[in-house]
Amino acid sequence: MAKSSLSVLLFFILGTLSFVLSTAVADLTSPYLSPTTIFPNYQKMLHTFRIFICSPQNTKNPISYNTPAESLFHTSLVNSPFVTQNPNEAHLFFVLFPSDFSTRSIARLVRDLRMELPYWNRTLGADHFYMSCAGIGYESDRNLVELKKNSIQISCFPTPYGKFIPHKDITLPPFNPLPHSLPQAPVNKTATFLGYFRSYGDRGDGESQSSLVNDLSGDPEFVIGSNASDQLTHMVRLASSKFCLFFYAVDVSGIGDALRFGCVPVVITEGPIQDLPFLDVIRWSEIAVFVGTGRGAKELKHVLERTCKDGYERMRGLGMKASQHWVWNESPQPYDAFHTVLFQLWSRRHAIRYARREWV
Incomplete structure (x- = not known):
């Protein structure tokens, strides 16, 4: 009986070890941190992710940006099925402002969101994101403090020193005008x-x-x-x-x-x-x-x-x-830069929702 139990235990250990080793080997064939979850989660994102855009009031000129990557992300998002007109079904809120907005204007925009909509105060901005290549510094204004500390910042790579918070913020991959229709290098490349x-x-x-x-x-x-x-x-x-x-x-x-x-x-x-x-x-x-x-x-x-x-x-x-x-495409394609940035936003959608404070 003891010998049989030992055999079962040994079989279990060897089986577990084999699984661990095979998983490790499989991971080495993938560039992803979680190769078994990224693709089903990506498909789920495509069908369920919804974003509500919070635009500045009384903006006469169209939103403009300093870099092609910012412009392509904004245009792709606005024209995508991820945008919803119903804020109650949104997972995240996009605080939209142009590159030339001053810190005072950004603070005023956040203040207006706080006063006019109930969504900012539910999480103090933790389920909001904004885009700024220059990044936002540590200002004393309460609205800017909450935006910087709580909201997801999308900036350009590389981000200016001190303007990026790891594990919360994300960066856009750089735009490069080389034609993407060209084929990749051959599998067995002989380098000169x-x-x-x-x-x-x-x-x-x-x-x-x-x-x-x-x-x-x-x-x-x-x-x-x-x-x-x-x-x-x-x-x-x-x-x-x-x-x-x-x-x-x-x-x-x-x-x-x-x-x-x-x-x-x-x-x-x-x-x-x-x-x-x-x-x-x-x-x-x-x-x-x-x-x-x-x-x-x-x-x-x-x-x-x-x-x-x-x-x-x-x-x-x-x-x-x-x-x-x-790859940045004028018309987004599966797994390109636009969709992968969205996937990172999707992964950050689980924000802490604070109990709403009732004033008496």
């Missing part, structure tokens, strides 16, 4: 270069960027292009390089195209990055390499060569799978 960096002149942090670029420019395994390079040359270099280098806070708009052309992004940063697009959807550590700005050309090359020996093809393949989420 180890690394490719598209220089942006004197933009960015200056000294550390220039020093590294100067050191790499003499290495035949790296190709350094200028911002003035034509798009065709740029795409050829993306497709013929194993890694594409980006300096965080300089210009990271090409990350999506690097992923699509099978060029693994290498993000050079001073510290941890908390505002990556789709941070709670994509397993970034599996599709990109992150290195510190203090590394010289020799150390950087060592990291890239080591990555080539340890999982490069997997990273490249997962990155190509994930690249669809960086």
Whole structure:
């Protein structure tokens, strides 16, 4: 009897271990943090998600934005079936204002929402979201404080320092005008270069960027292009390089195209990055390499060569799978940038609803 029980226990342990190992292996074939839940949840979002738009009163001019990504998100949302005219069926409320709105105007807008509609006071703005590439700082006005601390901020990547709250706020993937009708890189790509960096002149942090670029420019395994390079040359270099280098806070708009052309992004940063697009959807550590700005050309090359020996093809393949989420379309398509941003909003729809205070 004891021997039989031991056999059953051993069988159970081995079965559990096999399941855990198979799950771990399966996860390595997906760029998503939760590959078993993202697709059914995405389908549920498509059929049930509703957003009510809170527009500024007495606005004569149409809403305008400073970036194409903001404009595309706004236009796509307004023309989508996700918008409802009935605030009682809304999961989230979009506090709409243009890029040139002053902090005083934003505070006045929130004050009007508080006074005219009952929805803000139910959660102190926790089921509201707004869009601002510049972000909102920590102001003393009560309306701005609640908007900043409680509401979801959609900003551009990268977000200005101090203007982003992790786990609450989200960022728009950068818009890049490269034609999306072009095919992805072939599955078995033979790269000509180890690394490719598209220089942006004197933009960015200056000294550390220039020093590294100067050191790499003499290495035949790296190709350094200028911002003035034509798009065709740029795409050829993306497709013929194993890694594409980006300096965080300089210009990271090409990350999506690097992923699509099978060029693994290498993000050079001073510290941890908390505002990556789709941070709670994509397993970034599996599709990109992150290195510190203090590394010289020799150390950087060592990291890239080591990555080539340890999982490069997997990273490249997962990155190509994930690249669809960086595509901005004039007419939104499944799993594109617009829908993936909406999915992040959908994931944040469960706001704490405070008991309504009755005044006597």
